Amino acid sequence: MAVVAVAGCTDSGDSGGDSASGELTKVTYLTAFNTFGREGYAYVAKEKGFFEEVGLDVDIQVGTGSGENMAALQSGAADFAPVDSTGYMLTKANGKTEGITAVAAVQQRSMVGIMTLDDKGITTPKDLEGKKLGDQNGATTSILFPLYAKLAGFDDKKVTIVPTEAGALGPALGQGRVDAIGQFVVGQPLIEKAAGGGTRKAVSLPFSDVITDLYGHFLLTSDKIANENPEMAQKFATALLKGMDYSINNPKESADILAKAVPETDVEVAAAEMVIMKTYTIGDAPKLGVVDADRVAKVIAILEGAGSIPAGKTPADFVKIDLAPKA
The missing domain is CATH 3.40.190.10 (Periplasmic binding protein-like II)
Structure with missing residues (x-):
């Protein structure tokens, strides 16, 4: 840097x-x-x-x-x-x-959102219940997560947030230590590459689909x-x-x-x-x-x-x- x-x-x-x-x-x-x-x-x-x-x-x-x-x-x-x-x-x-x-x-x-992989069984916000979400401490994703959950119709308390440094988010998802990560949705190609060179596809859940302003x-x-x-x-x-x-x-x-x-x-x-x-x-x-x-x-x-x-x-x-x- x-x-x-x-x-x-x-x-x-x-x-x-x-x-x-x-x-x-x-x-x-x-x-x-x-x-x-x-x-x-x-x-x-x-x-x-x-x-x-x-x-x-x-x-x-x-x-x-x-x-x-x-x-x-x-x-x-x-x-x-x-x-x-x-x-x-x-x-x-x-x-x-x-x-x-x-x-x-x-x-x-907003490009803030949640990203997962297509083999994790998460295609809608409610599918996050019972899953582990990796995110940085104090990140916008975590701060807005309860509001996102409320508006998207699922229980945020049923999601375990795992504190994860920014550089470790992709590997944590790719290696299965978490089921989803807080991530700018524009990072989808980078996450797919980190998860196996495109053989596993990323799935994005943009917050802007729910919190539209x-x-x-x-x-x-x-x-x-x-x-x-x-x-x-x-x-x-x-x-x-x-x-x-x-x-x-x-x-x-x-x-x-x-x-x-x-x-x-x-x-x-x-x-x-x-x-x-x-x-x-x-x-x-x-x-x-x-x-x-x-x-x-x-x-x-x-x-x-x-x-x-x-x-x-x-x-x-x-x-x-x-x-x-x-x-």
């Missing part, structure tokens, strides 16, 4: 470089987690010159998950990073992070950048989403571009992840990146109802709606 360097970050007082004059503003971006195929859109935006078009010189560094990414943004060690929206809202609402905000939706539908990742930045340099924040979001649009419509090329930057990339798996992500990225929104205040309010109500966040929060506590792309 790359070490995040503070020196790579922009001065928030700079409104963005002038690409015509060759003066580019340096900013640091963290991937959501690692360099899986689902992260290829940022590398596409850089390779295709989309960042440069808006006057930005972007240093893409390897993110290590939502908590670490939020900490890097809060400290100023990074300028932008995608973070699971639900995890972010839970963390911020409970006072575990501050000084950061969302400026766009990377995916319109949840967003996927939000693009986060610091309050300092959002307040003092909103133009640069919007330029970055526009270029990143342009990379996403290109990637979901050209998944093989996206995987090839990612492999140029990250040689160990499995191009076939990376392309397959991007194909799956297209549905979650677009959703029902008229364009990429849109964040709707009324919908965010519904998510807040869901989390309040689950007892996961204190009452009284508003969309403005989490998102700079005026900076997000408009429908």
